[in-house]
Amino acid sequence: MGTAIYRLSSDNLVTLVAGHPDESGDADGTASSARFRSATCVTADGAGTLFVKDGGCIRRVQLPRTWLARPAEPAAPRSGGIRDPGAQAVAVVTTLASPAACSRLCCISDGGKALPPDGALIVSSKTALYRMPLGNPGSELALWAGQEGGRGALDRRGLEARFHDIYALAAGGDGCVYVVDGRWGNASVRRVDPSGAVTTIASDLELIARDAAILPNGYLAIVGDHDLRVLDLGLPPPRDIVLPPNPAAAATAAAASSPARTLPGDLGALLDRQPDGTADLEVVVGDRAFAVHRALLAARSDYFRQLLGGGFAEGGAARLSLPDADSEAFALALRFLYTGAVDVPAAQVRPVAELADRLLLPELCRDAQERLLAEIGPESVVDAMLWAEGRGPGFSQLLAGLKAWCLEHYEEVVRLAGDSVDRLAVERPLLMAELAKGYVGRAAKRPRPA
Template sequence: MQFFRCTVPTRDSSGVVSRILPAIRPGEPAAVQALVACNDGLRPLAGADGLSGLELGPPLQLYADPAAYEGEPAAARRPYTPKRQLAYPVWDPFSSAVYMCEGHAILRLASDNTVTVVAGDVEERGGTDGPGRAARFTRPACLTADGAGSLYVAEWGVRHPRKLLLPGLGPDASAAVMAAADGAVGGGGQATAAAAAAAVTAEGEVLVSSLQPGPDVIVGLAFDGGISSGAGSSSSSGSLLFATQTAVYRLPLGDPSADPTLLAGAERAAGAVDGRGGDARFFPHTASCWTLPCSHAAAASLLPTVPPGPPPRTLPTDLAALLARQPDGTADVTIMVGDRTFHAHRGLLCARSDYFQQRFGTDFADGSTHQISLPDADPDALEAVLRFAYTGTADIPAVQAAGVAELADRLLLPELREQALAVLEASITAVTVVGLLLWAEARGPAFAGLLSRLKAWYVGNHEAVMREAAEEVRMLAARSLDL
């Protein structure tokens, strides 16, 4: 039996999350990507769908929300460099985005790796409720999502959890609108406030509010979509489970005036005692904020039921494992790229690529090992090409997209070339567009579609390019006046 293996520096990591990425082209299935929050950003965790072991990839290239810069064209994107460590990431199926903490703020990560501060301020702390960036947090931690339009967050040294009502008129905002409509006839002040809150949410801002406080500071938090109050009682609103240093509580969300109910343990009564309810005892947990396990019906419905035991054998996972264990004596071709040697199988390469079919011809009968050289290729790009040839998929980092696209075109793998170009297009910025224009123009007819789209992007963001990349524009005029 093979076991997953991966070394993750625990001091540098502060959470793991899986997100669903949309298909690159129509008809393709969505992909699931696991991310680890580390000191240097978010790093993809590859290999969870195969038998070849887990591996941490390079940090994602993150981009700032264009709306954060006044006067910035909508399509222009600047790299986003976190000022503090990203922590406590959580996937929210309601908005199809990952949310996480940075400093004193809550951030949203979109599928195109655009980062937006949705609540609070990274540098400025406080304890203010309100819309979006007007709200303030002391030190947010332990984000959790209910999958229906709301996030919940604990804070270091604070007794009450905070609620973040997401944009899009979720269930709570819709209820607020109805309450406001009913109250408008009587002129109720609370109805006016509800209407204002709903308007904020409808216009695209998160609304932050404080919930009922617990008996002590909160060190763990989770959403439970099942039972929400006493035995035999349930609510579609669910409840929050939260932990203090020595006890666990349930806070029903359907009733704003409801107090937390003790589930297990007792305040300021430490120990390690199994038992029911208040008879149990916990040792204080002071090292870090932690996340309780949760019963999340909305999230669970997205996941397939997996029987116990090893993962099922599939052709892509078996071929990925075959590639990962090379050289194992089965390879009959070696590919030299720079100072690296890749071992592969001629039959598979010929079946997948017309280039290799032409290169090897009919030399299969001699049984000898062939060696070919690609001296001007990028070794990392060839690694992605081989993975695509064996499995039909390739996780292409933005920094490698150009090299993979060029090598895929050279090796007559048009599907991989288009995947790489899609990654490249998603990373365009005002600073990089000129270089990409020159690069695409030099690549020939296979890159004509990309060149046309780059031209349109340049024209649509001309002011940003002139402001941020004046030297590159002069280079463009010098090297390709027609372009």
């Protein structure tokens, strides 16, 4: 690229997109009026925008909308067979506010609700990753994982993670970023999921990386100074980039076909339509009333089956109350009852787990507990243990997992959340004694230095 960006069309026509082949600079603008100093890395969002590393900054190149629907019409030829896009199709170049010493960039998508709907631009410095949601012109890059100057190889979430030296990025089809990180000649491959959690998936690799990409078969290709390494890590390959179709063709296709119907989808739509006159039961939770279908609740929950058909007074009632329950948690549990799946927000994990245990929904209770355990940290583990211990046998597996995590990170918990450890000693001395014995036992098994 250097000081100009070109486009190669399907008919092998090379077109100048932006910049000038013989002049450098830092000017934003349209097409050939823009100037690049040293464009060395480019990534695309799949929807008509390029992001270019130009020296130490990031430049956005917005391609003409006409290029997404049909091939651009050729303009007057220039020297050497290269054509200028002219006034018919003009790219616009703007400079983004970006971290100092940015080194690599890529675009990610398809990461579920932890990722912005239109995906995100990921930019790396040597020891940190920055993220900018796509689809919103006002978005800016924000620190996502790692810290500037905080070198290390620590697998944590977000700003608690540490990178030693980031050499390459690759975007996977699961919304994760795969980072080649490490010292010269001793690299690691680390996965960063949409929530910012960093996990090392391969280490002690004797290579020097310059760039990386995930191939269609899931192999990770790493470009070095003088070689190309291909690693079989079983990674999800990036999704094919599909450009927006012509609006008229899209309307015709939509009219000719409809999405496949599924039972969970239809039942979810039925729940969303309430009240529509089909419901025969109203469940009151707090200050909210939910219109529901008696037969479905009885079929999906042993709690409701016993309540509505077991000879209780509520069995034939058209309205029943669920006291001491959180209405937001019940709305999520109701979605699970109708569709078999629900995305529980972090703030509702505990209320949903408690309500699922009460309504005899072990799958939902287990899913909520697993999410709580996956997002635990030094500052929250003691409070989570105290909460889980008071919930009864349905939370025994979670409590065991929290104890194991606390033992593994005991020194970090004491250092970062010493007050919570003091609280545990006061409120649950037996549990504190159990953890202390476990820590002493683990320490005794550690190998002594020679």
